[in-house]
Amino acid sequence: MPADPPVTRPIKKLLVANRGEIALRVLRACREEGIATVAVYSEADRDALHVRYADEAYLIGPAPSSESYLSIPNLLDAARTSGADAVHPGYGFLSENAGFAQACANAGLVFVGPPPAAISLLGDKAMARRAMKQAGIPLVPGTDRVTDPEAALAFGAEAGYPVLVKAAGGGGGRGIRVVATPDELAGALQQASQEALQAFGDAGVYLEKYLLPVxxxxxxxxxxxxxxxxxxxxxxxxxxxxxxxxxxxxxxxxxxxxxxxxxxxxxxxxxxxxxxxxxxxxxxxxxxxxxxxxxxxxxxxxxxxxxxxxxxxxxxxxxxxxxxxxxxxxxxxxxxxxxxxxxxxxxxxxxxxxxxxxxxxxxxxxxxxxxxxxxxxxxxxxxxxxxxxxxxxxxxxxxxxxxxxxxxxxxxxxxxxxxxxxxxxxxxxxxxxxxxxxxxxxxxxxxxxxxxxxxxxxAATANRDLAAITAAVLAHSGLSPASAAPGQASADGPAARSAWATAYRMRNSGYWKV
Amino acid sequence: MSLEITYHIQVADDTLEVTITPEADDSLLVTINGTTRRITLIPAGDGLTYFLTADGIRRPVYAAADAQSLELLVAGDLFSTARVAEPGPGGQGSVSAGSGPLTLKAPMPGVVKDVLVAQGDHVEQGAPLVVLEAMKMNNQIRSPRAGSVVTLAVTPGQRLNRGDALLTLS
Incomplete structure (x- = not known):
């Protein structure tokens, strides 16, 4: 039970700190609920559907996500400038980042997600295992955080191989290694730890028994x-x-x-x-x-x-x-x-x-x-x-x-x-x-x-043969498929090109034609 | 009297021989890999869609051309095709049948995470050569055939565009 009495805070304007289909998904719900919408985008996403759909859209940085969709200062800037009172993180990016949830709270924004403490606890997979064990929930046999190869070997010997090495700060299937024999274990620990540090900023890893089939x-x-x-x-x-x-x-x-x-x-x-x-x-x-x-x-x-x-x-x-x-x-x-x-x-x-x-x-x-x-x-x-x-x-x-x-x-x-x-x-x-x-x-x-x-x-060759047949028949019949870009030099002749250009314009005249 | 014409069509890594014989009813008899089928191909008028009927089964195919190739979508499968004057080295095979030096290129833009071979190494077909990170995934680039690494063009950390040389095999 939460310690504080619940406080009702209506959301009037929501910023979606994400891109792609999930950004659009959240914007659609806001539209139905009468909530004003704010999109953010990187330089690679200027024309993206979520940018077109939202009531307002803010550029938050260059294409690499580390400088845009993962930039907490840039996201909070956009929230402040737009006057948003809530942030939805979508999935991926900062959605399971307790620091971001806390930063939103500190900036007076409603974070559409669990409280930072819950994200922290459950985001640390080893800590989460401990909490779940206490709550009486059955666990896959495994360890807490492991740094010592000897302790890892002891677990492997007890549980039996194969075992999994997993990133303590990970999720979404990343940073997982399957270890089939004891002699691969030390190397896998080191590699997984290095990968985990790169991917999640946390080198901690733990082991689990690999259950099969499951x-x-x-x-x-x-x-x-x-x-x-x-x-x-x-x-x-x-x-x-x-x-x-x-x-x-x-x-x-x-x-x-x-x-x-x-x-x-x-x-x-x-x-x-x-x-x-x-x-x-x-x-x-x-x-x-x-x-x-x-x-x-x-x-x-x-x-x-x-x-x-x-x-x-x-x-x-x-x-x-x-x-x-x-x-x-x-x-x-x-x-x-x-x-x-x-x-x-x-x-x-x-x-x-x-x-x-x-x-x-x-x-x-x-x-x-x-x-x-x-x-x-x-x-x-x-x-x-x-x-x-x-x-x-x-x-x-x-x-x-x-x-x-x-x-x-x-x-x-x-x-x-x-x-x-x-x-x-x-x-x-x-x-x-x-x-x-x-x-x-x-x-x-x-x-x-x-x-x-x-x-x-x-099984893949049947379609390949049909593609070859189509290509040959097109060449044989002199039929002209549309060329890539209007105005681009093409052997297809002006008629084919203008047909393509017309079709292209028609399809792009309304963004719902997708 | 029938006029038989043979086309060499490159699809992905293979070059296929396609022989076409026009029939009186405007259909075509098309032979590929020793199988002959009756084919008609009717354009839908949008410059992208065609109706391909092969042995009585009709399906839409979608085509778009760029300077080098013709992209064809058949039953959800997208193929890059090109008409070539002569079959490639080794005829109907892929690069595995070729001889002479082969330069491997990056199949997509990305960052070199790891280089798994050194200059002078002998590699077997299918051996992992380079790990390229793109779309948050590590992708292993494997050797299309056996050979020795003559030159190595990349180092870990390097950012590559599609088509940049990775290494050359003897």
Whole structure:
């Protein structure tokens, strides 16, 4: 229970300290709530959708995020200049930075997120483990912070290999190393520690037993300052590549109503133990025998939050805004009534046929899926320059169906509709996964992708042949595809060029044509 | 009487031979990798969209050209293609079949995090050479074939543009 009596502070104008689809997502909720909006942007994002959408927009620095989206002074300057009374951090960047939450509070701004103390406690993964242990929540066997290789070796010998080395200050799957044998352990400790220092400014690492096969199942929680904590059900995020989630769904095929009740109870206990407020996610690993283990708490809105929104009919950003303003959540655990099945695919600018290397370039054509049961949260527009400065997420396609089979069919249909010229995406990989019989049967685990990568590589030649056929027939028929930039020298002749220029202008005359 | 024309199309790292024979009904018989299919391709009029019918199955494909290549989107898969006069060295293979020095270039802009080989090293196909950080991810650049590192053009910490030379293999 919070010590101070809750204070109601209505939010009139909110600054979104983020970019991309999540900035747009938050701005949309503000628009619906009648809250005035302030966007911030780096020099690389001058034309971004979130900049166009907001009531006001402020340049906060050059393209590298360390000088813009991670600059607390620049963000607070923008808040002061605009007269904003609240800040939403989105996900990533400063969203789990207790210093930023505190700096906002010191500047008299409402921080739309948990209190700094909760961020600090849960952000230090080793401290969080201790707190959860005290609260009686089952943990993956592991250690506190480790610096001594001897202590690490002792843990490895006791728990058995493989073990994971994880950054104490980390999250989002970064700074994790798998260690298969004792002789790799000392080197992995050193490397992980160095990586952790670079990525999170904290060299602390700890060890965990690597459970296999295991599912990643997380509980969405929402807590207000009046003592209400609600669990909004689970999401299964077992489909991961290099510890990055690719497909998320709710509910999980592996979670019975009885297990769900126990997992929600554990998540609510975790939130209470940390004196939590706002939206958060308690991540668990679920083993074959339906035993679950606490992994970590993400003290922010998750990338995959729309899965829960489609399943429960709730607007989590709206809930965040209510709670941050000091209002009661307005519903209880009994009011949560999930229905059907929801599925999300993360569409990233990565080349699935070339080791998932980032694909950069200018978007020439973006046609997003729509229709029954389909939601797309995206920052795409024709002409967007996909730059190397930020993460590779371009869009999230989220679908709802009456059951899992319908949700998968809808996603397959939605991805068929997704047209993106100019940058390569992982859409072909998603299509392959959705068609995979093990995925369709729900027989998945966090190591699912390791087993299918090779088959995907073999299956890729059919589309390649069709591309070669199309290129040859275009050359044969003298058909002229549109050239890249109006005015650019082209062998296609003036007619083709002007047709392209016209189409380009038409598509760019209104920014909702995405 | 039919007129058969062969095109050499480069797709990603492969050069494919595509043979086209026009038919009386305006369709084309197209042979690739020993398989012949009946093809029609109809432009939609926006300069980007085409309807490709292959053996009776119709699907939209999307095309955009720049100075060097033609980008084609087929069933969600984006390919960079180019028409070449002659098949590349080694014919229908990729660079792995080539001989002579090969300069590897950065596939994207980024920062060199680590250089895993030294000048003079012999490397096998698939061996990791350079770690390039882009979009917050460390990406391993692997060797497309076996060879010796003749020159090394990068050092850790260096910022690269797409296409900058990384190293040359013998």
């Amino acid at each position: 599912r990643h199942v997380e509980i969405q929680i929402m807590a207000d300052s009046h003592g209400t904590v609600v669990g909004l059900g689970e999401r299964e995020c077992s489909i991961q590549r290099r510890h990055q989630k690719i497909i998320e769904e709710a509910p999980s095929v592996a979670v019975s109503p009885e297990l769900r009740g126990r997992m929600i109870a554990a998540a609510v206990a975790a939130a209470r133990a940390a004196d939590y407020r706002g939206a958060g996610t308690v991540e668990f690993l679920l083993d074959r025998d339906s035993r679950f283990y606490f992994l970590e708490v993400n003290t922010r809105l998750q990338v995959e939050h729309p899965v829960t929104e489609l399943l429960t009919g709730r607007d989590l950003v709206r809930d965040q805004l209510r709670v941050a303003a000091g209002q009661p959540l307005g519903y209880t655990q009994d009011d949560v009534s999930p229905r059907g099945w929801a599925l999300e695919c993360r569409i990233t600018a990565e080349d699935p046929h070339n080791s998932f290397l980032p694909s950069l370039g200018r978007v020439r054509l973006a046609q997003l899926p729509s229709g029954p049961g389909v939601r797309v949260d995206s920052s795409l527009y024709d002409g967007l320059e996909v730059s190397p400065y930020y993460d590779s997420l371009l869009a999230k396609v989220i679908v709802w169906g009456e059951d899992r089979a319908q949700a998968i069919a809808r996603m397959r249909r939605a991805l068929d509709e997704f047209v993106l010229l100019g940058v390569k995406t992982n859409i072909p990989f998603h299509r392959y996964l959705l068609d995979h019989q093990d995925f369709q049967a729900g027989a998945i685990s966090t190591s699912f992708l390791e087993g299918v990568m090779e088959d995907f590589g073999k």
